[in-house]
Amino acid sequence: MQTIAIIGAGVTGLSCAVRLLRAGFKVSIFDRSGFPGQGASAAAAGMLTPLGESAELPLRFVEAGLKAIGIWKDLLADEMPCALKRRGSLLVASAFDRPLLTAFQRGIEPLSDRWVMLDRAGVRTLEPCLSPVYEDGLYFPEDAHLDAIEALKAMVRLTLQMGGQLICEETEVSDLWDRYDRVIDCRGWTQDHDPDLHAVKGEALSLLPPDGFQLTRPVRFFSGAELFYAVPHAGDGLIVGATMRREALPVEDMPRLDGLKSLLDAAQTLDRRLNRAYLKEVLCGVRPSYPTKLPRISTGQDGAYIAANGMYRHGFLLGPVVAQAVMDLVNSDDTPCLSMFSDRNNDRGAL
Template sequence: MATGLRVDVLGAGIVGLTVAEELLRRGHDVAVVDRHPAGGASYAAAGMLSPAAEVWHGEEEILRLGLASLALWPELAGRLGVGLRRDGTLLVGYDGGDLQQVERQAALLHRHGHPVELLGRAGVRSAEPTLARAAGGALLPGEASVDPRAVCASLLQRVVLRGVPRAGAEVTVVATGASLPRPWTGLVSGVRGEILRLRSDDPPRRTVRGWVGGEPVYLVPRGDGRVVLGATSEAHAAPPVVTAGGALRLLSAARTLWPALDRAELVEGTARDRPATPDGLPLVGPSGVAGVVLAAGHYRHGVLLAPLTARLVGDHLESGAIEPALDPRRFAGVLPEGAR
């Protein structure tokens, strides 16, 4: 078993920082390399720990992996001294067509044996009195949320941060989000997400993920009246910016679902690239280049999967263990020659 390795982690987002903290606890010599720590997707992320709400047809592995990682979050949050809200997730369909999306999600979860409680109009209103009358919904118990900014701030106090890599590092863990270095650049592409932050005297009690006229939207309460509003997703080649169109879609859908939005203070708008892989699953494990391990491509699931990713990287360095679904070498046929 390899112990006491000299490891550089490239990238100080929530994934890279959690990996670094895990490796430090295992006794390795770790430095995190990033000139702009915690400034990427983690800075914008809503912090939903929602494996059941996130799973879609064809992406069922996320449910298995997400549940495994969710189970690790209470210990991590306790160790870092950050709050963990465990009020569950409420899926809401505003009209009949939207409710069909909720029912499809519930049916998928039911097939996988995951608990889900379908709700009618009255049930939705009872579960979340701040919402407008909706056609129906579903309650996903046990799901949670966390503030990624608070998590990153706590992790940054526990790691050594550098602007450049160290000479003589035995292992490099690449956790640079949507901007991977060569020869792995083509394995990840940026998908812009726009996030608005508000402050309200009547926030939702729990995370709400809804559809309004087919438009997806989510509301994540932070505490102290803060609410994170999001759900835009757009593949593009330009730098991520908050657009008038994206903000308008978010505000319009959220206002229909959550009338208290009219009285809320708009505090901040943020846009960042989510790092997407061709099959929607992260890259965690051997890169094809000796001494380099990937921990990247988490797309919408970086916050949720951070503790599981950290454990997988640590186990791989110490025992060679690999999670097959996340093995980067599944893309060996499209990797540049230097990484095969």
Template sequence: MTRSITVLGAGVLGLWQALTLARAGHRVRLLECSVEPFAAAASLYGGVMLAPEREAETAPAMLRELGLEGVALWRALYPQLHCNGSLVVASPRDQGELERFAHRTQGHGLLRADELAEREPDLAGRFNGALFFADEAHMSAPDALQFLLDEARRAGAEIVFGVGAGADTNGDNAADVVIDCRGMAARDHLPDLRGVRGERVLIRSTDITLSRPVQFLHPRIPLYVVPWGAGLYMIGATVIESEEPGAMSVRSALELLGGAYAVHPAFAEAEILAFGAGVRPAFPDNVPRAIVRDGGRRIFVNGAYRHGFLLGPVLARTVADYLADGRTGALLRV
């Protein structure tokens, strides 16, 4: 049955919902309060790494299998996805961290120093070895979001920027279904939602070339370096239990930049393009989900935390299946 659907919020969750439901034949209208695309999207503060195996270190077990589905859906959709795997390294004095990480995860192989140098020549001589997660992938957040926006429009979804959540969601012309993907803005309806602050630095370097994400383990400042192409690197790590949306602290900036320098001293000469901080929505168990209310007329898709890009396509398929025939899944609560 074809429905009239309004999707609220044009971050990664809302874009996947609009695209999937438009392709399923529904009449979709996506509303975003910001005038410029992605101006208020917490999605921009992602790496973005599709890393179900590495996320399994701290995430609930079910997210590994769902994350593998998410990677497969991205591979089928996005031609610019970089499928080079990812690396986890540690300094020689912190080899215990690497061993513990290996015991808590699966889907990886152990590389010797020479094998690491073959895959990433600029890391030659830097580390004694690495864990290689061959099936993981990564992408640039701005490029991926723009691609999803363009594909949603191509699928027939109407995208409207600079419009609040009240437009076309109430009154005589209300949509059959409203899918609310507004993150922290939906907290009045989701009282157990909390904010988790994340910070990142965007730099440009012509002195070092990496072809895959590198996660650097350290007892105090574990971080990741994600290549976005054209010499751009996203440096991130911080997970702070805070809903403060302000600018990055000096401490966080020093830790992130110092960690990048520990991965390779050439980053000391990199150009800093931007510091950024955003608040990501999370449920108490850090698992995103779709929550059905009002007999199916309103569905909240929220709690993305660290998993918005990884599980966005899975949540979209979950909602599409529910609307098609009432099917439920691990990420849907009725």
């Protein structure tokens, strides 16, 4: 039986662990921050919106994201089925923002017809609490969302149930060669680790809205010319995000004031009632991103080293599919799932 060490207990590392354990491998996961890890995955909103993001994702990644929603359903079926909500997603616009919505619509029309154009009544039917200022919308019925923290905790439990070992310590790849057959590196961004990888600082607000305001699915909206999202979270809660700012040397657990200001402005743009929301937490993480903004799987040491990185904003959306590709690599299977994550093939222009 092959022994495999995974560095990083975020969504990618845990997805790899569960997939490999189910296939019969012996797996140990290392993370200095605990289990689940407290990096970018812990600050995620849990959006699974491949169709809603089809304007910026290549088509094969949209299809992979739809496949991942089904994988999440199977993963969470026994441990935490209520963590996954399959209610679609919305993109809404006021009259002022209509040109931005039209431009978005034109961008996705050549790629997919799996969306519905809504007028004000249609938007209000799906989300009665939204302000009537939103006169138009696009509805993506196959999208979903999940409670990110509960999903991560469920994968930690699955890892333990299947005999995986959790080791809370900092480690380097070189420390593990003599103890494991393979090392899978899922650490995300670290300084001087991968010269092609850069850090994207992201902040989001975890809010408790006032009585009378509640959403049932992810809603993306414009604030200025930028897209923001609001995602239901933990019962009556709401996550509003997210800033995206490339930083050379980011401070992972400290938000910046300009980021907070843009989020507060966005929350008030969504609905003025959110002025009376309580701020539960500021979520803050460093997202690893390659120039393509797409994940990449690379190898070294004659296949004994595998790096799965560059999840950017798509960790929960693509993590389970990346895990499948990693297992294909471990099994020496050259599959379409594996080839789409190679640094040669994840060109954004290739559909």
